[in-house]
Amino acid sequence: MAEAEPIRSGRRVLVIDDASLVRLYYRQLLEDDGFVVEEALNGLEALEALLVGPFDLLIVDVNMPRMDGLTFLRTLRRLTSAAAAIPALVTSTEAAAQDREAARAAGANFYLVKPLEPEVLTLHARLMCGVPA
Amino acid sequence: MNEDEFRRLCDFIYRRTGMVFTEARRYYVERRVTERRSATNTASFAAYFARLRRDLDGEVEQFINAFTVNETYFFREEHQLRCLSGDLLARRIEARPAGRPLRIWSVPCSTGEEPYSIAIWLLENWPMVDAFEIEIVGSDIDTRVIEAARAGHFGRRALMRLSEPLIAKYFEPEGPESWRIIAELRNSIDFTTVNLVDAAGMRAHGVFDVIFCRNVLIYFDDASRRIAAENLYDNLMPGGFLCLGHSESMSRISPLFDVCRYADAIVYQRPREPRHG
Amino acid sequence: MPLIRPKAAGAPASSPDPRTAPDVAALKAALQHGTPDARRAAARALAGVPEAAGLLAAALAGEEDIRVREAIFTGLAGLGTGECADLLLALLRSPDAGLRGGALDALAAMPARLPARLPALLRDDDPDVRLLACGLARVLASDEATALMCAVLEREAEPNVCAAAVDVLAELGEPQALPVLARCAARPGAPAFLVFATGIAMRRIRAASDRAGEAGA
Numbered sequence: 052m053a054e055a056e057p058i059r060s061g062r063r064v065l066v067i068d069d070a071s072l073v074r075l076y077y078r079q080l081l082e083d084d085g086f087v088v089e090e091a092l093n094g095l096e097a098l099e100a101l102l103v104g105p106f107d108l109l110i111v112d113v114n115m116p117r118m119d120g121l122t123f124l125r126t127l128r129r130l131t132s133a134a135a136a137i138p139a140l141v142t143s144t145e146a147a148a149q150d151r152e153a154a155r156a157a158g159a160n161f162y163l164v165k166p167l168e169p170e171v172l173t174l175h176a177r178l179m180c181g182v183p184a
Numbered sequence: 185m186n187e188d189e190f191r192r193l194c195d196f197i198y199r200r201t202g203m204v205f206t207e208a209r210r211y212y213v214e215r216r217v218t219e220r221r222s223a224t225n226t227a228s229f230a231a232y233f234a235r236l237r238r239d240l241d242g243e244v245e246q247f248i249n250a251f252t253v254n255e256t257y258f259f260r261e262e263h264q265l266r267c268l269s270g271d272l273l274a275r276r277i278e279a280r281p282a283g284r285p286l287r288i289w290s291v292p293c294s295t296g297e298e299p300y301s302i303a304i305w306l307l308e309n310w311p312m313v314d315a316f317e318i319e320i321v322g323s324d325i326d327t328r329v330i331e332a333a334r335a336g337h338f339g340r341r342a343l344m345r346l347s348e349p350l351i352a353k354y355f356e357p358e359g360p361e362s363w364r365i366i367a368e369l370r371n372s373i374d375f376t377t378v379n380l381v382d383a384a385g386m387r388a389h390g391v392f393d394v395i396f397c398r399n400v401l402i403y404f405d406d407a408s409r410r411i412a413a414e415n416l417y418d419n420l421m422p423g424g425f426l427c428l429g430h431s432e433s434m435s436r437i438s439p440l441f442d443v444c445r446y447a448d449a450i451v452y453q454r455p456r457e458p459r460h461g
Numbered sequence: 462m463p464l465i466r467p468k469a470a471g472a473p474a475s476s477p478d479p480r481t482a483p484d485v486a487a488l489k490a491a492l493q494h495g496t497p498d499a500r501r502a503a504a505r506a507l508a509g510v511p512e513a514a515g516l517l518a519a520a521l522a523g524e525e526d527i528r529v530r531e532a533i534f535t536g537l538a539g540l541g542t543g544e545c546a547d548l549l550l551a552l553l554r555s556p557d558a559g560l561r562g563g564a565l566d567a568l569a570a571m572p573a574r575l576p577a578r579l580p581a582l583l584r585d586d587d588p589d590v591r592l593l594a595c596g597l598a599r600v601l602a603s604d605e606a607t608a609l610m611c612a613v614l615e616r617e618a619e620p621n622v623c624a625a626a627v628d629v630l631a632e633l634g635e636p637q638a639l640p641v642l643a644r645c646a647a648r649p650g651a652p653a654f655l656v657f658a659t660g661i662a663m664r665r666i667r668a669a670s671d672r673a674g675e676a677g678a
Contacts, residue, residue, distance in 0.1 A: 069596075070624070070625070070628045071191070071195060071628060071631065071632070072624070072627065072628050072631055072657070072658040072661055072662070073624075073628075073654075075661065076654055076657050076658065092198075092204075092436070093435065093436075095434075095435035095436075095439055095443070096433070096435040096436070098435070098443055099433065099435050099443045099450065102443060102444075102445040102450070103445065113558050114558060114561060114562060114565075114592075114593065115562060116562055116565060116566045116569075117435065117436065117437070117438070117439055117562070117566060118439050118562070119558035119559050119561070119562040120558065121558045121559070122527065122558070122559050144588075144589065144592055144621040145589060149556065153556070153558075165621055165624075165654070166620055166621060166624060166652040166653070166654035166655060167654065168652070168653055169653055186668060188661075188664045188665045188667075188668035188669075189668045189669065191665060192631075192632065192665045192668060192669050195631075195632040195633075196632070196633075199599065199632075229668075230668070230669050230670055233669050234669075237603065237633075285465060303464055306464075307463075307464070313463050314463050315463075316463060317463060317465050318463055318464050318465065319464075319465055319466070320464060369464070371466060372464035372465065372466050373464070373466065374466050383505070405570075406569060406570040407538050407539060407541075407570040407571070410534075410535045410538065410539075410566075410570060411535060411539060413535075414505065414531070414532060414535050417528075418505075438531060439527050439528075439531055440528050440531055
């Protein structure tokens with residue numbers, strides 16, 4: 052007998068992180084929770100991905116090569132396209148108040164400190180996408 | 185090749201070349217690995233991967249070659265030519281000072297198929313072609329291919345994507361399987377040698393509206409790729425466009441350019457204004 | 462035919478070498494006070510002057526244009542001296558994520574300077590610096606990187622630094638990392654992500670090495 056499928060929200064999440072195992076971890080958790088996941092390895096790749104697909108949520112690392120997460124968010128929020136309004140969840144290894152404030156000033160909607168427990172990630176993704184938690 | 189083997193290979197290829205392969209292209213990657221394993225007589229994936237990592241007998245270059253199909257022919261990657269005539273040139277002629285020619289650079293141009301393709305494509309497909317002076321430059325680091333490009337002799341394979349009327353219009357038959365591009369085209373394209381990482385040599389070529397730089401940066405190491413990107417930026421007019429190969433992306437190399445999506449291609453643009461971080 | 466043959470292009474051999482007697486004082490002024498284009502041009506010209514490394518690095522702090530920053534980072538990476546490496550390493554402590562990232566990219570492009578500097582960096586008091594240093598180990602040969610990352614895992618308490626080391630091992634780790642990864646995953650209170658990451662890293666190391674020695678399999 053087949054197991055009950057989770058309700059698939061089909062909400063599209065772009066995971067932006069240079070650490071391949073972080074991307075894989077987020078992908079598996081979010082896909083299991085009914086999200087559709089795409090990946091970008093830095094801020095520039097994320098801007099390129101946003102030209103192609105619409106997204107409901109961005110999950111953004113801070114320290115990345117070529118373009119860091121905060122520069123990405125500042126660039127994103129200045130765009131004239133609809134992408135500029137996509138909510139962004141920053142997940143960072145840096146826990147200090149000034150790091151949170153810098154992310155908020157750059158355009159982050161929420162900030163979580165790594166490493167994330169599975170339910171913390173999916174709960175925040177659901178809340179930020181307007182999916183019942 | 186299983187999931188873990190594929191991921192490990194992809195990580196390596198990304199770091200070494202900047203090429204990215206998603207899960208959707210796993211079969212395509214697997215085919216290339218099988219080709220190379222058979223060519224190198226390597227028993228297992230792991231043994232081949234070890235060979236690649238150590239770059240034994242230049243295996244990295246061989247591997248990249250397997251992905252780029254290291255042959256050139258006329259109208260290769262036609263979607264970029266459609267993008268050139270359909271979108272890019274229209275942007276470049278907005279508010280253009282009278283009398284300034286449009287400049288297009290094919291670098292590296294190998295034996296000339298790409299710059300000659302650009303010329304033929306524009307003559308055939310760009311409605312404004314008679315309203316502007318157009319300069320096309322083809323450059324390569326290899327003096328031998330530049331000599332061949334100037335001479336303009338081509339075989340059947342190079343012409344496979346061209347219709348008979350186009351061949352009749354722009355080529356003179358020289359034998360059963362050999363054609364020469366007409367003198368008028370040969371004389372209208374300038375062929376030069378250049379090294380993408382040599383700032384002075386690059387600068388001597390002046391600034392361009394559009395640069396085609398396909399399937400070469402993937403062969404460079406990190407430091408050289410960055411320098412080449414800086415040089416290409418300096419060779420573009422503000423607002424000018426850079427076209428890379430289909431498995432390449434400037435997003436893995438440098439933040440100097442803005443990415444633009446048009447109907448037929450994703451291209452990179454030198455911004456008109458400075459950008460703040 | 463509208464195509465015209467350009468007259469000015471080419472002749473790169475006869476073009477002047479910008480490295481002959483650059484006017485460092487004028488370039489310094491342009492780097493500090495010029496327009497963005499002038500600052501970027503000055504940074505590129507100074508990239509050929511080894512003594513200018515300190516000048517270039519100092520200009521980064523107040524520089525907001527990312528193209529000027531990029532030219533400076535590319536210049537420092539191209540110069541590639543030990544002084545450049547030390548100037549870049551200092552930026553890993555910057556509160557500006559753009560400067561940290563730019564410094565990491567430039568350092569990754571000068572692999573010859575890293576083996577002498579990485580061990581100390583991996584023992585830095587600041588866990589954020591240790592974490593960034595792990596990523597730099599990717600440019601080393603895989604046996605060297607494996608040894609360094611295993612040593613990090615054996616002594617490191619901060620889970621995010623461990624995770625960074627595991628990410629490197631998943632990419633290029635050799636079989637001797639397997640027992641170290643297993644011990645890391647078995648630590649009491651190991652976060653879910655670290656357990657997940659070590660598991661994947663072990664699988665990938667086995668995938669790339671299990672059958673490497675077999676002939677004709």
